[in-house]
Amino acid sequence: MNNTDLQDYSHKRLNILTNEWVLVSPHRAKRPWQGQNETVNNETRPTYDENCYLCAGNTRINGEKNPDYKDVYVFTNDFAALQSNTKSFEVNDGLLVAQSETGICKVVCFSPDHSKSLADMSANDIKQVVKTWQNEYKTLGDNPEINYVQIFENKGAVMGCSNPHPHGQIWSQSNLPNEVDKKNKTQLAYYSNKKSSLLGDYLKQEIDLQERIIFENDAFVVLVPFWAIWPFETMIVPKKHQKNILEMNDDEAFLYAEAISVITKAYDKLFNTSFPYSSGIHQAPTNSENNEHWHWHMSFYPPLLRSATVKKFMVGYEMFGTPQRDITGETAVKMLKALL
Amino acid sequence: MNNTDLQDYSHKRLNILTNEWVLVSPHRAKRPWQGQNETVNNETRPTYDENCYLCAGNTRINGEKNPDYKDVYVFTNDFAALQSNTKSFEVNDGLLVAQSETGICKVVCFSPDHSKSLADMSANDIKQVVKTWQNEYKTLGDNPEINYVQIFENKGAVMGCSNPHPHGQIWSQSNLPNEVDKKNKTQLAYYSNKKSSLLGDYLKQEIDLQERIIFENDAFVVLVPFWAIWPFETMIVPKKHQKNILEMNDDEAFLYAEAISVITKAYDKLFNTSFPYSSGIHQAPTNSENNEHWHWHMSFYPPLLRSATVKKFMVGYEMFGTPQRDITGETAVKMLKALL
Ligand SMILES: O=P(O)(O)O[C@H]1O[C@H](CO)[C@@H](O)[C@H](O)[C@H]1O
Numbered sequence A, B: 001m002n003n004t005d006l007q008d009y010s011h012k013r014l015n016i017l018t019n020e021w022v023l024v025s026p027h028r029a030k031r032p033w034q035g036q037n038e039t040v041n042n043e044t045r046p047t048y049d050e051n052c053y054l055c056a057g058n059t060r061i062n063g064e065k066n067p068d069y070k071d072v073y074v075f076t077n078d079f080a081a082l083q084s085n086t087k088s089f090e091v092n093d094g095l096l097v098a099q100s101e102t103g104i105c106k107v108v109c110f111s112p113d114h115s116k117s118l119a120d121m122s123a124n125d126i127k128q129v130v131k132t133w134q135n136e137y138k139t140l141g142d143n144p145e146i147n148y149v150q151i152f153e154n155k156g157a158v159m160g161c162s163n164p165h166p167h168g169q170i171w172s173q174s175n176l177p178n179e180v181d182k183k184n185k186t187q188l189a190y191y192s193n194k195k196s197s198l199l200g201d202y203l204k205q206e207i208d209l210q211e212r213i214i215f216e217n218d219a220f221v222v223l224v225p226f227w228a229i230w231p232f233e234t235m236i237v238p239k240k241h242q243k244n245i246l247e248m249n250d251d252e253a254f255l256y257a258e259a260i261s262v263i264t265k266a267y268d269k270l271f272n273t274s275f276p277y278s279s280g281i282h283q284a285p286t287n288s289e290n291n292e293h294w295h296w297h298m299s300f301y302p303p304l305l306r307s308a309t310v311k312k313f314m315v316g317y318e319m320f321g322t323p324q325r326d327i328t329g330e331t332a333v334k335m336l337k338a339l340l
């Protein structure tokens, strides 16, 4: 493989997990920016904010009072997009097709400390969050109404996050979401054919090449996937073929927390700002028995492109055509690795 | 079909053109907004700005001078994401798959008047833009390197538009972009099976129902598709089964311009602001002979949700799961129709 072509000429790369392409235009990083700048808020926050509905002891909008929690706190979303026990119905009227969707949405406060983010927390503290995710995956998955559990975090105002208190969300539901369905199909096809994990085999190739790996410990690799869309997109992948986060033992939970800590700290250093992103875990559905093809992983999709104030807009061409990026993944790896 | 269920309970709807779902959570429109507000700039602009690189007579960053154009002006993008005559190569190395992509990117100035947008232009002036799109589709399509021509507009700073001068873009390329490939497959499957146009049949159903139609004239319908993702997403569809915009005659070009005028004017009235959006035309590829299944259409994807300053964020769950909307398409139709 002649890697310099990938650094010099426009090309598309295949996302083997979704079977979709990304357009890479390396030469375009040179274009001047004349568009919108984001506002940066590098103000340090207080450790407690009496107006924050996520701080310990405060009352939420629905009148419920948060307990005086000490590490992680989970509650059902007061304005959930999915609700349980709702009416079940189907529309199959010519070309109009719809289906009811039930689910349970939760909010996970990562810490009682209003001033923190995952990047400021110790690996041990992050491990408590990981343990909570495991619990929730288990409990929600045991509910016969739930087939999939989507764990994610929106961080930063630019990512639509409405409260700076460190927190993430869990939306669990009866059907597989679009993106999960795509990854389910590609992994199943590969596994049926090769009897080995698609992502596991990809990981082996990346470990051999050492071109896109940012960090690794005994159980996890942090890398920029070959097909990354966002300028500084990364992925955390377990070295073992594990279908969901429940398969991690206690030591592995710590090593996973360490990987999260390393990448979020590097992000904050990159543009000297509390780095915005959406992150999420893709893993096996909870109520199907045949999930051996799944290899769970966590992705970070951060929007910033050139500085704390200039982001990548996924608009026009990206919405109607194909996601497009300017700097290559290999350049992003070098920039992030230099910050470890 | 019991339509009230769709207005009351969470459900998913199928996009018949992409085979992907959208999650609709009608009850969620009630949640309070505590997140980022966009800055609105309702300042009126001068008709000429000496610093604008799109105004007539001005010099662009690469030293070229714009002519003293009177209606529409097209030039090749100075910072194109796709370039023609670049090196052709392929990567097929285990699970790393890539392919070079060539293309031509153009900028289309809609008017020399810096202060305008499509919403402020007459249908006759917009018709000049339509004529230009037709010319470009033809000329670019005649190029053997080009198989697809993506016409689009990013309007407003919030949509990553770097210059308020009324303009759109055309990115044309050798391969089909992701979204076009999806619509190619669904339309082909339907056409092979039924010998009629998927979108044409859908249109008939919507014309019967009259629930999601905002405007129609002799040749075009403006509607909110059943599967719309963005709060005020709309689609312009030709009543005749036409595979691309070249099939429009002169009268139809005017009626199409009228449809664009009607919807962009309604948008501006909705929140009393110059309404941001990305719009784009999906149509048949240019160099394949077997495109009878294609029914061209134009979509508008506007991000605003509740006001000029509160937009919908397609983040966390949407990126990892499925696009999600709060207000239903049927509510959006009522709001937009009231503004005609
Ligand atoms: O070409 P522009 O207007 O500078 O750039 C804008 O539109 C492009 C095409 O949709 C996007 O790739 C860019 O992210 C966006 O900022």
Ligand SMILES: O=P(O)(O)O[C@H]1O[C@H](CO)[C@@H](O)[C@H](O)[C@H]1O
Binding pocket: A154, A159, A160, A161, A162, B035, B312, B313, B314, B315, B316, B317, B318, B324
């Ligand atoms: O739930 P929040 O933080 O209020 O809302 C945010 O995350 C949700 C899930 O990704 C999105 O649907 C919303 O558009 C976004 O503003």
